[in-house]
Amino acid sequence: MKKTNILDVVSRKLSPFILLFGVYLVTFGHISPGGGFQGGVALASSLLLILLAQGPRVLASSFPIGRISVIEVLGYGLFLLAGLGGFLLGLGFLSPLLPPPGTIFILNIVIGAKVGAGITLICWHLFQEGEEQE
């Protein structure tokens, strides 16, 4: 497929702003509409814009796929750890450890990173598969 100038410029200028908007959705999830899942999808969409318009090599130079996989697994581990941490203080599973908005804020960030990494990984592998068959 031939890459046009419009695609090149728009994808390069737009993806940082989508990334910023995703971070905003994740970090302000407990105040304004948004949250971990929605913000994670916005993060993933900015990475996928780079992947589709610039090619996998450009995305891999700033976001290596190995690290994205590590984030995916680490996010689950952190969520589980935040749940098990309650046992150390004699509280129940997944009970809030920090003063009120703290736990929700951190869990939102963990979920946002995890959902973004997961959707990027799924789309990355499916697109690679499609390109090899052409």
Place this chain on the structure above:
Amino acid sequence: MIRVFHIMVLILFSLVLMASLLVHREPMEQSKAYFLEWGTRETGAVNLVTALYLAYRAYDTLGETIVLIGAVTGVLVLVERHK
């Protein structure tokens, strides 16, 4: 014929579900009133959706993350086996 039967079963099932939702309104109303009154005060989250899925139902969210990690693993298994 079988398709008509399937559609009939679906309609019957949805009618039963709708009836059960209409009959047992009491717990839903109670929990709605509770979350509206106490949700922000107990969790500190102004956004009640976030308060629900990360504070009251965080266990459910843990399950959702397992679903996502399972989806990624499934895609990886299928794609890598295909190569």
